[in-house]
Amino acid sequence: MQKRSIVPIVYILFLMLPIYWLVAMSFKTTNEILSGFSLFPQTFTLENYRVIFTDPTWYWGYINSILYVSINTVISVAVALPAAYAFSRYRFLGDKQLFFWLLTNRMAPAAVFALPFFQLYSAVGLFDTHLAVALAHCLFNIPLAVWILEGFMGGVPKELDETAYVDGYSFPRFFVSIFLPAIKAGVGVAAFFCFMFSWVELLLAKTLTAVAAKPIAATMTKTASSAGYELGLLAAAGTLTIIPGAIVIYFVRNYIAKGFAMGRV
C-alpha cells in the first residue's frame, strides 16, 4: 500500500457516506427514524421495500422511467451515428456552425424550456406518453452522443474506409460490418451517457407527464409531500434508483475514463 493511495480512499469514503445513510435509513422503521439517532438499523425491516414492490403507483414509476430512458437511448444513438460520421469524415457547408449550434443546446437551462415543452407536447398530442419524455431528452442527449461518437470516430484511421471501398464494400455494408465494430466502445459509452442523463433528469420528465408515464423520481416528490414524512419509504425508493446506474456503469467500467473524455485522449 502506497502512501498516496490515502487520497482516493478518503475521497471514496466521503462519496459513500451519504449513500450509506440513505441505504441504512431504508431498512429502518419510521418510528426508529423519528425517535432518534442510530448508526445502524436497530430493528431491521424490509417493510419499506415491500410497499414499493406491491404498490403499482410505486413500481410503475420505475417501469415508466426505464421505458422512456431506453427509448431515448435508442433514438439518440441511432440518429447520432450517421451524423457523427459525417462530422468526422466530411467537410460540408455550415458544418462547424451546425456542430456548435448542436452543442449550445447542451447549455440551455432546462428550467427555460419547461413551460414551452409542456405546450408543444400537448399541442402534438404526446403529453403524458413515454415518447414525449424520450423525445424531449433528445434535446441534450443527441448533441452529447454526436460529440462523443465524433471523438471516437476521429481515432479510427480514414484508411479503413478507403480500403473497404476498394474491396468493393457498399457504404451501408461497410458501416455495419466494419466501421461499427471498430467504434463499438464509443457506441457503448455514448449509450451509457444518454442513459445517464435521461435517468437523472427530472424537471422535463415531470413537466411532460401526469399519470400514465410518470417517472419514479416524480412519484417520490409527490409521496414526500402528500403522505406526510415517510422518510424510510423515501429512502428505499431512492436506494432503488441507484441500482440501474450501478448496473450500466459496470458494463462500461473499462472505457469509463476514456468515455468521460469523450474519446478525445
Added chain:
Amino acid sequence: MKTENQKAWFFVLPVLLLVAFNALIPMMTVVNYSVQETFGDNVFFWQGLDWFEQILRSDRFHAALGRQFLFTFLILVIEVPLGIAIALSMPRKGIWVPVCLVLMALPMLIPWNVVGAMWNIFTLPDIGLLGYFLNHTLGLNYDMTQDPIAAWVTIVTMDVWHWTSLVVLLSYAGLVSIPDAYYQAAKIDGASNWSVFRYIQLPKMKTVLTIAILLRFMDSFNIYTEPFVLTGGGPGNSTTLLSIDLVKIALGQFDLGPAAAMSLIYFAITLLVSWLFYTLMTKDDLN
C-alpha cells in the same frame, strides 16, 4: 484530411430535425411571450422590450445572478484542483483501477432529486448522520433551514460530492494517455515532481480539463433540481439560484412575459460565458 461532400447533410438531417423540433419551437414560444403581455384567455398585447428592461433593472434578478455566479465560482475553484489532485494520486494499473472508477462515478448516476433528498436526510440536525455529528459530537449549531451560511456550505458540499468525480475521471483519462517514456526521460533529467506536473502532466490534461471546466460551468450554471429539493431556495432567498428564481416567476406567479424575458437573458449569459471560456482555453492551440 476531410473530403468536401455536400451529401453529408443527409447524414445530419435526422439529428437536425429532432433537435430543431425540441429547440426552435420552444425557443420561439419563449421569444413570443417575452414581447407580449397577457391577462389570460389567450389574449396577448404587444409589449415590446419592456420585460427585458424590467428584468435587467430589477434588484431581484441582480441578486439571483450574483448568487449564481458565486455558486459556480465556488464549485469550480474547489472541484477542479481537488479533482486533479485525486486523479494524480490514483493508481495507473491494477485491479483497483476499475473499482475506484466505478465507485467514483456512482454519485453522477443518481437522479438529481434523489441527490437532493439524500443530502436532506444526511444533514437533518437530529437524525441525519452529518447533522447529528456536527450538532451533537462537535457541538456546532448547524441547521441549514435557519442559517444561510450553513445552507450555502451544504449546497456547495453537495455539488462537490456530486460532480468532483467528473473532473477526476477526465483528468485521469488525460494522465493514463501519457507514455511511460515521458516519465523516464523526466527522471533522467532529474526533474522535480512539480516540473513533471507542470511540463508533462498538465499540458497532456489540457484538452480534457477544457471539457471538464466547460461541462461543470454549463451544468452548475443551469442547476435546479438538487438545490431546490435540498433548500427550496431558502432560508429566505439566500440560496435562490437563477433557475429556481425563474421557475418561481414562471410557474409560481405565472408571470409569463417577465419569465420568458429572463429565460432569454439567462440563456444568453450562459452562451456568452461558455464561449469566452472556450476561446480563452483553446487560444494557445491556434497560435
